[in-house]
Amino acid sequence: MTAEHPSPDLSFEQVDPVYRGFIEDYLRLHGVDPIKFCKPLPGQDEMFFNAILPNYEFDASISAFKFVESAMRLGDAYRQIAQGVFGGFDKLGTVLDFASGWGRLTRLLEQRLRPDQIYVADIYHQAIDWQVATFEVNGVHSAKDPAAFEHAGKHDIVLVGSMFSHLPTELFHQWLVRLYDLVSDRGVLAFSVHDEAILPAGEVMDPSGLSYLRFSESGSLDLEIYGMSYVTEAFVGAAIARLGSGLSWRRFPKGLYENQDLYVVGAPGVDISTLTVASTPxxxxxxxxxxxxxxxxxxxxxxxxxxxxxxxxxxxxxxxxxxxxxxxxxxxxxxxxxxxxxxxxxxxxxxxxxxxxxxxxxxxxxxxxxxxxxxxxxxxxxxxxxxxxxxxxxxxxxx
Ligand SMILES: C[S@@+](CC[C@H](N)C(=O)[O-])C[C@H]1O[C@@H](n2cnc3c(N)ncnc32)[C@H](O)[C@@H]1O
Missing domain, CATH: 2.60.40.650 (Immunoglobulin-like)
Structure with a gap:
């Protein structure tokens, strides 16, 4: 699949009935309505068609199950943040899923929050337009340059799943500042990174604490702005320190997806020292x-x-x-x-x-x-x- 030649959409009807049975059972165990969740996967979704599918030997049925599993893992992390910081989904105001892609998380969030509480943003404007049309959530078009990203809202949870794990150093700092500015007075910024522990074999950690490798699953994003990055906790800690002094933050190893570490930073004065976000077995x-x-x-x-x-x-x-x-x-x-x-x-x-x-x-x-x-x-x-x-x-x- 390339940006010019997207794959056809994948309907869950195309998934082997045995795997569909697994998927439906798994969703129900998580209190998720399978019919609402299992909308077709848009053919332009690079995360599914260029990352998950090749990882499972282009087996659409296993890949669909893995997509659902990853969404539920995301949901487990999100629920722990919503519960641990705010006391539950029903206590939340608005939330922003930044770099939301084609709405892996939105499929779940729309079953936990009202659509008007959910904001999604991505540099893929067609992905945002699709989410607005499909889920009736609020969409914001993002930009390459953080300074050109126009959005004035404040949100209780600003989640950035698997974007900082792809940014070079300067953009890492700039997006952290820009997105922290969107956190409400009682809110948190939560973002995931690749820890240095999973730096590919043969690569050496850059002494700065961020190693940037020039490849990614994206067929369209410029390698100047989106590759693969690996960071030390010291690097992330120093980046958070630039946001303000005395901020409360925590790192949760393997807290998001299968292999990313989750960092959560409280708004000034918001103490998250007792927050726990466990990784789903x-x-x-x-x-x-x-x-x-x-x-x-x-x-x-x-x-x-x-x-x-x-x-x-x-x-x-x-x-x-x-x-x-x-x-x-x-x-x-x-x-x-x-x-x-x-x-x-x-x-x-x-x-x-x-x-x-x-x-x-x-x-x-x-x-x-x-x-x-x-x-x-x-x-x-x-x-x-x-x-x-x-x-x-x-x-x-x-x-
Ligand atoms: C690995 S995908 C993760 C998508 C989504 N968070 C998920 O879990 O399915 C990374 C996403 O970051 C988005 N992205 C990259 N640069 C961006 C930017 N400058 N502004 C907003 N989104 C960006 C990509 O378009 C892509 O959708």
């Missing part, structure tokens, strides 16, 4: 074996990236009914290489289940409740002989 099925006894054995991995939290159980559901609960059996340091910079070692698990309890075609959901209060999920379909469909995050990496 991740998990995947890895193998299935039919045993001579007629039982089927499933195994997989799970990881908790919140430094102070642990996965407390594996709960197995067949077609929505819990059939097993146990604690993860072993550590899986071999999986850690897929999650550089993670605070905790992944865990392994396996379980056996009788075909009578889990007939071929049934939906298996493994749940991983964490001491953080968040839960990770992964899905599989109970196989007919020689087939196995599951929501593992990377078949390639973990086969």
């Amino acid at each position: 991740m998990a995947g099925f890895e193998s299935v074996t039919t045993l001579p006894t007629g039982e089927i054995e499933f195994s997989g991995w799970a990881i908790e990236r919140t430094p102070w939290a642990t996965i407390e159980a594996v709960e197995v559901h067949v077609d929505g009914v819990q059939v097993l609960s146990f604690t993860p059996q072993a550590l899986r340091p071999d999986v850690l290489k897929h999650f550089p910079g993670s605070a905790n070692t992944p865990v392994g698990w396996s379980f056996r289940i009788d075909h009578e309890k889990a007939p071929a075609g049934a939906m298996l959901r493994a749940q991983f409740p964490s001491s953080s209060g968040l839960t990770g999920y992964c899905y599989a379909q109970v196989p007919k002989p020689a087939t196995f469909t599951y929501s593992g995050w990377s078949r390639r990496a973990l086969r």
Whole structure:
């Protein structure tokens, strides 16, 4: 896909019915209406068509599941900020999702807030126009140059997901100042970055604390303004210090998306020192074996990236009914290489289940409740002989 030749829109009707079942179950568990959420993915959405889809070998069904999963992870972080700073969604005034793209978060926010409370902004004006037409939210066109970005509103939450993770040094500072100015007196600015821990192998961290690499998923944004950046906490801390003295801010490792760190900065006088934003546990099925006894054995991995939290159980559901609960059996340091910079070692698990309890075609959901209060999920379909469909995050990496 390129800017001149976008992909066709992807309708959720095109997704394999097994994955659609996973998606609908997953959304309902998060209190999200699947019909409202599953609007077609616009073909110009580079985040989906140029980043998620190639990452999953152009399998539209796995990619659609991963899109939904990432939106729910975003939602978990957002809910913790809304709850921790304001006491819940019902206490919020207006919010701004800056660099919102094609509205991954808006699909969820429109189910939590009134449309007139939601502002979205992006340099892709067609993405903003599409969101305004689709969700009836307030749209603001952004610009390359922060000084040329015209918006006078003040918002309780200004979220900037995965934009600072792509900015070169000067723009990093300029956008931080410009966007902090849009935070209401009681509000917060929340933005995500790539930490130095995930700097690609062979690259060296720049002594300034920000390393800028000239590539990205975007087929249209100039590499002068949008590439891949990696930062140290010291760099971000110094950038925040330029916004004003004595501001309350916190870093939440792996707090947003699968691999980005989340920073939250309070408006002057807003103390966020007790705020916690945990990272949602991740998990995947890895193998299935039919045993001579007629039982089927499933195994997989799970990881908790919140430094102070642990996965407390594996709960197995067949077609929505819990059939097993146990604690993860072993550590899986071999999986850690897929999650550089993670605070905790992944865990392994396996379980056996009788075909009578889990007939071929049934939906298996493994749940991983964490001491953080968040839960990770992964899905599989109970196989007919020689087939196995599951929501593992990377078949390639973990086969
Ligand atoms: C990786 S995408 C993330 C999109 C969205 N936050 C999400 O989670 O799906 C980065 C977004 O930053 C936007 N962006 C880049 N430069 C921008 C600017 N100067 N003003 C506003 N948005 C910008 C891109 O257009 C793109 O939509």
